[in-house]
Amino acid sequence: MINSTLATILNFSIIEFILVVVIIGPTIYVMVTSAPFVPSQMKQVDRMLKAANLKKGAKVYDLGAGDGRFLHKAANEYKANAVGYEYSPLVWLWSKFLSIFWRSSAKLRFGNFWKQDFSDADLIVVYLLPNTMIKLKKEIWPNLKPGTLLISHSFSIKDFKPWKKLPKNRAKKLGPVWIYKKTTKN
Numbered sequence: 001m002i003n004s005t006l007a008t009i010l011n012f013s014i015i016e017f018i019l020v021v022v023i024i025g026p027t028i029y030v031m032v033t034s035a036p037f038v039p040s041q042m043k044q045v046d047r048m049l050k051a052a053n054l055k056k057g058a059k060v061y062d063l064g065a066g067d068g069r070f071l072h073k074a075a076n077e078y079k080a081n082a083v084g085y086e087y088s089p090l091v092w093l094w095s096k097f098l099s100i101f102w103r104s105s106a107k108l109r110f111g112n113f114w115k116q117d118f119s120d121a122d123l124i125v126v127y128l129l130p131n132t133m134i135k136l137k138k139e140i141w142p143n144l145k146p147g148t149l150l151i152s153h154s155f156s157i158k159d160f161k162p163w164k165k166l167p168k169n170r171a172k173k174l175g176p177v178w179i180y181k182k183t184t185k186n
C-alpha cells in the first residue's frame with residue numbers, strides 16, 4: 001500500500017518502482033556503508049594471494065567480492081574453497097556472467113557480508129574503506145579462529161598493528177597490503 005502510494009507520487013509504475021528499490025537500494029547501501037565497486041588490479045590480487053601462502057582446500061572469503069576475481073584465482077591457482085559475498089545486484093550479476101569464462105569452483109553469493117559467519121575462514125580478503133575496516137575489527141574479527149589471515153588492499157585497521165605489510169609499489173601503481181593474523185590474544 002505504502003509502496004504503491006510512493007510509486008504513484010514518484011510517477012513510476014509499480015514494476016519500475018520495485019526494480020528501483022531492489023536494484024538501486026542495495027547498491028546505495030553498500031556505497032554508503034562499506035565501499036563502492038572498484039576492482040583490485042590483477043597484480044595486486046596475485047601478490048595478496050601469494051602472501052597468504054594458501055594450502056589446497058583452504059577456506060577463502062572475499063567480503064564484497066566484486067567481479068569475483070580473487071575467488072576465481074584462489075580456486076583455480078591454489079585449489080582453495082573460495083566463497084564471496086556481493087550485495088550490489090548489478091555487480092553480482094556481472095560476476096555471475098564472468099564466471100562462465102573463469103570456469104572455477106568459486107561460489108559467488110548474493111548477500112550482505114555483515115550477516116554471514118566466517119568462523120571457518122583460513123583467509124579473508126577485503127578492499128573496503130577505512131571506517132568499514134574499523135567496523136570489521138569490532139564485528140567480524142572477534143569471531144575468527146586463531147590462524148586466520150585477513151588481507152586488506154590499501155586500507156588498514158586504525159590503531160591495530162598488522163602482522164605483516166607489503167609496501168606500496170609506485171612503479172606498478174599498487175597500494176599497500178595489510179596482513180592481520182588472528183591469534184588467541186587479539
Ligand SMILES: C[S@@+](CC[C@H](N)C(=O)[O-])C[C@H]1O[C@@H](n2cnc3c(N)ncnc32)[C@H](O)[C@@H]1O
Pocket residue numbers: 030031033034035036037038039040062063064065066067068069070085086087088091111112113114126127128153
Ligand atoms: C572496492 S570493491 C572490491 C571488489 C573486490 N573485492 C576486489 O578487490 O576486486 C568493494 C565491493 O564490496 C561490495 N560490498 C560493499 N558492502 C558490502 C556488503 N555489506 N555486503 C556485500 N558486498 C558489499 C561492493 O558492492 C563492492 O563491489
